[in-house]
Amino acid sequence: MYKRIFYLSISSGIFAAFACIVYNKVYFFAFEIEFKKQVNPGSVIGINLLACIAAGAGYYLFKSLLRKYADRVFNIVFMCFTFASLVVPLAISLPLDVQNPELFPALAIPMHFFPFVGWFSLKPFFIRD
């Protein structure tokens, strides 16, 4: 079981990172603004993999402890963490040399949903109820 969860974590992390990179390109095309220091392939891949591996660890823990109710509880917890994480791009103060910091949340907030989306999109391929 843990192998499948691990593969799901890695796959959803890569999927989310790819979605972030594409969205970053689209955002640049739309607004002609980049936040290179904050959003770059390295940081995006690292953060998304970390988020999805943490989600995988949590899912494994819930499966071990709650068994029957694990999925329901995990989904709620994952959703809560995702929403809570939205505070970060709203509250963060960027370096003063970054132009148009008011456009940063519109870039970063959708990205915070990508691990969640990636996880649930790919879950049926790895774990069957």
Add this chain to the structure above:
Amino acid sequence: MKKAIYPFAAILLVAASAFTFIKSQDWKVNDDYTIKFSSEDPSGEFKGLQGAIKFDETDLASSKFDVTVDVSTINTGNGMKNTHAKSDKWFDATKFPTINFTSTSIIKTPSGYDAKGNLQIHGVTKEFTIPFTFQKTATGGIFISSFDINRLDFNINTAEPNHGASKLKVDLNIPVTKA
């Protein structure tokens, strides 16, 4: 008669020198200046510095600062904070678009200079002293200053004195070249 010309010329020269005035040096602000403010929260910077800077270390009496800073250029690094800072709750940038400082006197101090004058922020004008130093460079000079300011003195969000810091440290670094 010819001999009388020389003493006459000498007297004329001395007399004319009494009416000679020294014009203080005008300075042009370089683009790489910084106006930073810092506290526990918030910290940031302003841009949009404009105005006239006349300064001569040898003639402080005719030296004068008359400068403005565009309030709408405030940058805290956070878009939400920038918007709040410009709103009527804080700086009210629409009603009071600039911060103004006009010096009335500049005096020499042991550590540099003090520019005494009127500082207007948020429509409130107060007598204010800005301590500064002037460092000569190959192309001109740099005005460097650091001082504290209390936003409550200028009626900035007095309804929430504990919302963010009330006392902020301001650091100026203004490179200039001769105009």
